[in-house]
Amino acid sequence: MRAMEALFMVQDEDTIVRQLLHRHANLTERLTLVEAVAARAATAAQVEEQKVDHLDLFRRQRRYEGEVAAVESRLGELDTLLYGGTVTSPKEAVAIQTEMGHLRQRLDSLEGTVLEVMEELEPVERLVAELNARGVAEATAVEECRRELLAAEAVVDAEVDEARERRRSAASEVSKDVLTRYDRAATNLGASAVVRFSGSDCTGCPYSMPAVEVDRVRSLPEGTLAECTECGRIVAR
Ligand SMILES: [Zn+2]
Known part of the structure; x- marks a missing residue:
């Protein structure tokens, strides 16, 4: 009888572990972290995009400034x-x-063009600065979410450790054969591998159950394990 109750405890703890593992996999903190990582990645992609524009404008500014310097130098020479x-x-x-x-x-x-490019550059620089600041905040948020997930997982x-320990303790009171039979049934039947008659x-x-089988199980001593002919579950008499 004690072994029978222990077997049900094993099954109960297995159910608890399954539920805990499901909870572990579906923690809201995990989803929050995924979202935080995605937000950070989106900002990083935007920064890269803006950097291309920024570099292009910056090069144009430099090129026109170079031309300004060349023209000024030539004017100086002519002067x-x-x-x-x-x-x-006089002709010369x-x-x-x-x-x-x-x-x-x-x-x-050229000077007009340089000013135009600088005006174009200004909002891009502002946006890059904003995006960089956002990226820093988002990176901090990701770390925070990661810490929260680790804490939730640890709980x-x-x-799970406690449930497994209780399972170990209960399983020690069940014979090896019964445990093997239960484990095999539990693979297919999950939380109700062993049921009460x-x-x-x-x-x-x-x-x-067929009437003949019902009579047979009834006649078994209490604490015996039978099997349902219909579903294959272990039936505890
Ligand atoms: Zn059945």
Whole structure:
């Protein structure tokens, strides 16, 4: 009788462990972590995208600034040439002044372009800074979620350990043969591998045992294990 109750305890603890493992796999903290990781990844992808735009604009700015410097340098040279006293013919002086006029126009246009690029760059830089700040906050959130998940898992793990310990203790009172028979049945029948005999039926399935079988099980001494002919469950007399 004691062994029979122990077998039911084994089954109860197995059910508890199964439920705990299900809870472990479906912790809301796990889902929250997955969402936090996805949010961080989305922001990182946005940063990469903006960095491409940023780099493109930055290069354009540098290129136009380089051209500005080249034009300014050429203007400086022409200025030196014009007022340095080496130009003697008026025709040459006019040619230099004409070129300087063109260069000044070019300089105005280039400086305008540099300003335009800088104006385009400004919101991109602001966005990258915002995204970076968001990324830092999201990385912190991910770590926080990870810690919370580990804590929640630890609670469930401790309960699993306790249930397994109770199972071990109960199983020690059940014979090896019965335990093997139970384990095999539990693989297919889960939480109701072993059921109680109602006096006329297996209580694990909706089918009725044949009358002859019912009589046979009834005649068995209490504490004997029979088997339902309909569903294969272990029936405890
Ligand atoms: Zn049955």
